[in-house]
Amino acid sequence: xxxxxxxxxxxxxxxxxxxxxxxxxxxxxxxxxxxxxxxxxxxxxxxxxxxxxxxxxxxxxxxxxxxxxxxxxxxxxxxxxxxxxxxxxxxxxxxxxxxxxxxxxxxxxxxxxxxxxxxxxxxxxxxxxxxxxxxxxxxxxxxxxxxxxxxxxxxxxxxxxxxxxxxxxxxxxxxxxxxxxxxxxxxxxxxxxxxxxxxxxxxxxxxxxxxxxxxxxxxxxxxxxxxxxxxxxxxxxxxxxxxxxxxxxxxxxxxxxxxxxxxxxxxxxxxxxxxxxxxxxxxxxxxxxxxxxxxxxxxxxxxxxxxxxxxxxxxxxxxxxxxxxxxxxxxxxxxxxxxxxxxxxxxxxxxxxxxxxxxxxxxxxxxxxxxxxxxxxxxxxxxxxxxxxxxxxxxxxxxxxxxxxxxxxxxxxxxxxxxxxxxxxxxxxxxxxxxxxxxxxxxxxxxxxxxxxxxxxxxxxxxxxxxxxxxxxxxxxxxxxxxxxxxxxxxxxxxxxxxxxxxxxxxxxxxxxxxxxxxxxxxxxxxxxxxxxxxxxxxxxxxxxxxxxxxxxxxxxxxxxxxxxxxxxxxxxxxxxxxxxxxxxxxxxxxxxxxxxxxxxxxxxxxxxxxxxxxxxxxxxxxxxxxxxxxxxxxxxxxxxxxxxxxxxxxxxxxxxxxxxxxxxxxxxxxxxxxxxxxxxxxxxxxxxxxxxxxxxxxxxxxxxxxxxxxxxxxxxxxxxxxxxxxxxxxxxxxxxxxxxxxxxxxxxxxxxxxxxxxxxxxxxxxxxxxxxxxxxxxxxxxxxxxxxxxxxxxxxxxxxxxxxxxxxxxxxxxxxxxxxxxxxxxxxxxxxxxxxxxxxxxxxxxxxxxxxxxxxxxxxxxxxxxxxxxxxxxxxxxxxxxxxxxxxxxxxxxxxxxxxxxxxxxxxxxxxxxxxxxxxxxxxxxxxxxxxxxxxxxx
Numbered sequence: 022x023x024x025x026x027x028x029x030x031x032x033x034x035x036x037x038x039x040x041x042x043x044x045x046x047x048x049x050x051x052x053x054x055x056x057x058x059x060x061x062x063x064x065x066x067x068x069x070x071x072x073x074x075x076x077x078x079x080x081x082x083x084x085x086x087x088x089x090x091x092x093x094x095x096x097x098x099x100x101x102x103x104x105x106x107x108x109x110x111x112x113x114x115x116x117x118x119x120x121x122x123x124x125x126x127x128x129x130x131x132x133x134x135x136x137x138x139x140x141x142x143x144x145x146x147x148x149x150x151x152x153x154x155x156x157x158x159x160x161x162x163x164x165x166x167x168x169x170x171x172x173x174x175x176x177x178x179x180x181x182x183x184x185x186x187x188x189x190x191x192x193x194x195x196x197x198x199x200x201x202x203x204x205x206x207x208x209x210x211x212x213x214x215x216x217x218x219x220x221x222x223x224x225x226x227x228x229x230x231x232x233x234x235x236x237x238x239x240x241x242x243x244x245x246x247x248x249x250x251x252x253x254x255x256x257x258x259x260x261x262x263x264x265x266x267x268x269x270x271x272x273x274x275x276x277x278x279x280x281x282x283x284x285x286x287x288x289x290x291x292x293x294x295x296x297x298x299x300x301x302x303x304x305x306x307x308x309x310x311x312x313x314x315x316x317x318x319x320x321x322x323x324x325x326x327x328x329x330x331x332x333x334x335x336x337x338x339x340x341x342x343x344x345x346x347x348x349x350x351x352x353x354x355x356x357x358x359x360x361x362x363x364x365x366x367x368x369x370x371x372x373x374x375x376x377x378x379x380x381x382x383x384x385x386x387x388x389x390x391x392x393x394x395x396x397x398x399x400x401x402x403x404x405x406x407x408x409x410x411x412x413x414x415x416x417x418x419x420x421x422x423x424x425x426x427x428x429x430x431x432x433x434x435x436x437x438x439x440x441x442x443x444x445x446x447x448x449x450x451x452x453x454x455x456x457x458x459x460x461x462x463x464x465x466x467x468x469x470x471x472x473x474x475x476x477x478x479x480x481x482x483x484x485x486x487x488x489x490x491x492x493x494x495x496x497x498x499x500x501x502x503x504x505x506x507x508x509x510x511x512x513x514x515x516x517x518x519x520x521x522x523x524x525x526x527x528x529x530x531x532x533x534x535x536x537x538x539x540x541x542x543x544x545x546x547x548x549x550x551x552x553x554x555x556x557x558x559x560x561x562x563x564x565x566x567x568x569x570x571x572x573x574x575x576x577x578x579x580x581x582x583x584x585x586x587x588x589x590x591x592x593x594x595x596x597x598x599x600x601x602x603x604x605x606x607x608x609x610x611x612x613x614x615x616x617x618x619x620x621x622x623x624x625x626x627x628x629x630x631x632x633x634x635x636x637x638x639x640x641x642x643x644x645x646x647x648x649x650x651x652x653x654x655x656x657x658x659x660x661x662x663x664x665x666x667x668x669x670x671x672x673x674x675x676x677x678x679x680x681x682x683x684x685x686x687x688x689x690x691x692x693x694x695x696x697x698x699x700x701x702x703x704x705x706x707x708x709x710x711x712x713x714x715x716x717x718x719x720x721x722x723x724x725x726x727x728x729x730x731x732x733x734x735x736x737x738x739x740x741x742x743x744x745x746x747x748x749x750x751x752x753x754x755x756x757x758x759x760x761x762x763x764x765x766x767x768x769x770x771x772x773x774x775x776x777x778x779x780x781x782x783x784x785x786x787x788x789x790x791x792x793x794x795x796x797x798x799x800x801x802x803x804x805x806x807x808x809x810x811x812x813x814x815x816x817x818x819x820x821x822x823x824x825x826x827x828x829x830x831x832x833x834x835x836x837x838x839x840x841x842x843x844x845x846x847x848x849x850x851x852x853x854x855x856x857x858x859x860x861x862x863x864x865x866x867x868x869x870x871x872x873x874x875x876x877x878x879x880x881x882x883x884x885x886x887x888x889x890x891x892x893x894x895x896x897x898x899x900x901x902x903x904x905x906x907x908x909x910x911x912x913x914x915x916x917x918x919x920x921x922x923x924x925x926x927x928x929x930x931x932x933x934x935x936x937x938x939x940x941x942x943x944x945x946x947x948x949x950x951x952x953x954x955x956x957x958x959x960x961x
Contacts, residue, residue: 037357038350053389061223069098085150103214143219190215196439243287290314295395314458338624339582341375372617391459406471407433417497468496476502515571519579533586538600550596569790577864622866663830664733681827702726719764721745771806773824779876794831801845801854844952905935928955
């Protein structure tokens, strides 16, 4: 028998713990999806005593129902905080050889009893018996799930009654579920807590009452399936409201039988739009309220055939954080409802769209706030088993060790009773949370902690709930089951690639970088983290490099979700994004949000995740030449400083700079290119006679870009190229950009006008922190001037001629293939510009798609589908915001093969027809726009 001991010195309180009112502890209704008017909270001060357990007690709760309350008490405890928690006022560790007793008196308010009385206990760790006026009214085993006792007839209105609870907690000395609690905390294992840790409350219901609801959304057909649970043979009415409007319902819902209610224009629930429908269910005299969200989740192939996590029928990358659910002052118990909200809202502000509730079942109000705030949840089941073997649960961090999990002894699961208990609690957890819209994944096992028969457990979970994703073995010891291939990566680089099959690839834990905060310093003698930093800027840079340099490329290779470790520091584990007391955010929210937004955009298909519009000047690169995440986004005018390309640690070899101008006139198409690809200048002047189809071109390559002048940033200087028999000059002048070029056969002098208010789309496309591209696509610029071909002059008539700029500064992979399309003209009396791109942007979270109407850019954050053949015929570009066809009148093909330098270009010039939608969703005709579409492969 181990005696109880005084807990360690208390760490700093959270703001909510410091402001706690003992007379109003967690007073909110603890069950938001099945509420009735009025509940009686029994939180507050109770008497407590910690006594040695008598000999002869059986396992679990056996024998607890034979015990009588003690004659004397040690003092008062603030329920529902565990005695180990500072907010309890006790701060003593309850050991496996102890019994923890609680006692309080209660009186029913007048008129409270409506027929039946239910006593609810949110969670009691681990096993307990409950007594009313000295008589046992029920027992419970398991420390994480709520339970209800019918105490009808045992409480009289106006009388004073004594409620007592006796608790036994074996913690990590037995096979029972324990989460990350340990009697010897260190590293990733935390202080064991015991006893009552969620709200205790009384509820009165009519004799005939709703015992539960099952709410199942069928988003595809806009129906909400509702099952009212209650006495057999009764009928209930169900009303569904959207705000103040009734949008669905029935007066004939038989208890126990599902009914499907049609919701007109059902609004999907998502992190971007966490829309909830309110429900009112009436069964006789019983009226309960609830809510539901219309959403679907699953795994399916994306446009490239790679399995991805889907939300509401589309691939949606889930950028998550690991949530341990620990508080320095409350341990498992949040100090207030506002504290729960704070963590969720802060993670949203940091750009996370998902939280993995790690090895714990949170209070139901936490899930409610995730529902209403729009935070996806991966729910872990709570682990148990014997003492874990390092070779099984630790060695796989750095080794390829993967074991079959029917080796029960190796996984500390030799006890059949423990395995059966885990399965019972798994079923109960699914039943408890099945109606929660935010819960989108079940995680039965983590890193081999008490793992057994994971494939079979996953199949059982799927049978119970086929509507969610199952991650059957998070981290390692994959048994090939479930919906995801789930990896944890610590101490080594994240380089993941989908390796086939129909399971989605997820990075279910990574990061864990430690930055010890001032709040931690006096209370954490031994710091734990997977990398340690002392300087906040070094910490932030390391987090950026991890995301941009490792995780983002993995998204392009099939990664469907990520879970960063972790939300907050917990005791000695100082690798949180928040300090343990929640007073410090260790990285600027905008910085972290930029990283998570990038991952989300990169792994999401469809227009639901808009790109970030940048409205203030920003540098593209950091001083060492790496991409600055704050620069990722799009602009309507030149705001990016790109002078840093080719400087710092990445000075030479992959940097590319170019200016490409194309001018379409009624009689000609002309193009000029000035480029510096680090080891060569590649330049061209090309002209097409639209009437005869004759093309005249001049190309030149200058070693080491000799004779080439390109400003570091657009507009900050002249553009010049002189090589072979061509010379090109581009200058910003009053009213626009002057384009001049001379070859042996061609000369041109054209002004690409810049009308007042004319906008140009700029966008940053990141492949990773070292390879990225900034481009400006400036379409539908009016042009005028002259050109000469073999001495013959041709006008570039104002009002009928259009110029397009493709400006680029970046660091490119050696090989890249892309599509680009552009067009300009007048359609239905409006000046329209078409800007399209594909392939090279895929998986980066950025697109170069836009519609320009009368000089205003309407960004299209959608990867459009391209359909064409380089053998001829029309080009189709389609999506939710575009349906376009280019009918060619000329095809330009060119191939270059000069050692490391090679290019294969197929460019079709023609007329665009169809439509694109503007930012308001209005379709705009582009009939009459003239331009091109191309397929290019470059090795450079």
